[in-house]
Amino acid sequence: MKQAACLFEEISGLRVRESHTQETESEEEQQQAFPYLLRVRTNRTPNHLPVENARGRARPKPKPSRSEPTNNDSPGPSRAKNPRMRPNMIKLKSRERAKAKDMGEESLLSRRRSRSSFESLFTLGSMLGKGGCGAVYAAMRKSDGQQPGERSALPLEVALMQIVSRPPSCCYVLGLLDWFEEGERFILVLERPYPCMDLFDFIEELGGRVDECLARIIMIQVVLAVRHCRDRGVLHRDVKAENLLVQTDNLRVKLIDFGCGDLLRESSYRDYSGTEEYCPPEWVLSGVYQGRHATIWSLGVLLYGLVCGRLPFNKEADIIAGRLRFKKGLTKECKELINCCLQQDPTKRPVLEQILLHDWMADGLVI
Structure with missing residues (x-):
């Protein structure tokens, strides 16, 4: 535990908070x-999550499926007031x-x-x-x-x-x-990894965003998890902070929740099951997407959220426009990798192996 705490301090410049002995013993028991x-x-x-999630924070109502009739008089999903609020889930399959x-x-x-x-x-x-x-x-x-x-x-x-x-x-x-x-x-x-929390809450405890060194360690593990799924012919389709567990004593990351997943295929998908803020522009524009290309897009959204403290897109118009506003102080290599993953043209996005070999990822430490 002491070694893990030192590693955590070295990576993020933060100190692991020590809990009371009785509380620790109780959790371990x-x-x-x-x-x-x-x-x-x-x-x-159900086709979507309830309007209010388990943590009591209001959630915009999701859009209907493209295959369902749409009432033009009904309001669309509203933009979340809190940019760090958990994104809106849509399940269309x-x-x-x-x-x-x-x-x-x-x-x-x-x-x-x-x-x-x-x-x-x-x-x-x-x-x-x-x-x-x-x-x-x-x-x-x-x-x-x-x-x-x-x-x-x-x-x-x-x-x-x-x-x-x-x-x-x-x-x-x-x-x-x-x-x-x-x-x-x-x-x-x-x-059951222990002790752990989901990545969204982990980031919240660190002030809403992480430095590039810690983001790199997280992303390397996420990319390796997604590559394992791809090699097994599985498309997760909902890679985001809420679906990643962080083991807080050693920073090990695990991908969870395959409830939106499907078998990976080479042909296009015509149904989208996942989180609206992570969906790729090709789905918004044409209603079809390739599983591999959409996965790379979601990794770009995740990395942006880690280092900027907010998601890059909150509505369809933002996704189509593709304009990114980076936090000051980010390295050129980090911004370059995010831009590569968030290419509007899906065929120009890198594959997983190219992400792992990118200059920004090269100095990472896999735990």
Whole structure:
């Protein structure tokens, strides 16, 4: 812990806050008692998040899908007053079941387990977080015994997480350990990094933005996580600060939440599932996009937000215009990488390997 604290101070120039001994012991005891994360998701995912999120901050209503009729009299999404407010989520694709035979992966066939099976294996702890489509709980496994069950098709999110969690796994992607289905919802049993928080809250505690050195360390890990997904044929489609966990004692970053994901394909996508402020201009203009190109765009938005303390675009007109206003003091290399990722022409954006070899990324330290 002392070594990690020194590393944190060296990277960001900030001091790790020391908590009271009793609080630390209590948190450590809770982690030991509940070493897993349980993500409870509804099988019928709503088209958008509620107008108010779990943290009580107002959220603009999302736009309807391009495939749905639009009421011209209805107001569009309003611009958030707080530029650091969590962005507006839009989910324009229903969470269909992914059948193993369509994916060509025998390993995607998994056991569907009942609630009785789940309760016999796990003890549920406290709620750690809640979103519009589910909640996350701490959990303790009662034993390591496995129970037989019927083989069935998988919910898409489960299938994608199984693909990216297969050995050799990636330390920058949160691992799926097990899953259960009960009625209208399914439960994902995930590894639990500790101590950790999501990147959005981590940045907030550091004053709303980070210096380039810390941003570089975060981005290297994010790019490696996305590259692992790409190599496994998975498109995450919602890479943003809220979907990244930071382990605060060693700055290890993990990509989470594949609820907006899909199988990666070479053909164009005609439905967008993700966060409005991160969607690429080609989707806004024509309603189609390539998964690889859209991923690079989202990485540019993420990096801009890390070093500037706000998102570059808050509405469709901003995305189309593509004008960037950088904070003073940023290096030429950092601004160059952001501009490359946020090219209006998707074919001119770099690939993941080019990002890793960029001058700004070259001096980074992977933890």
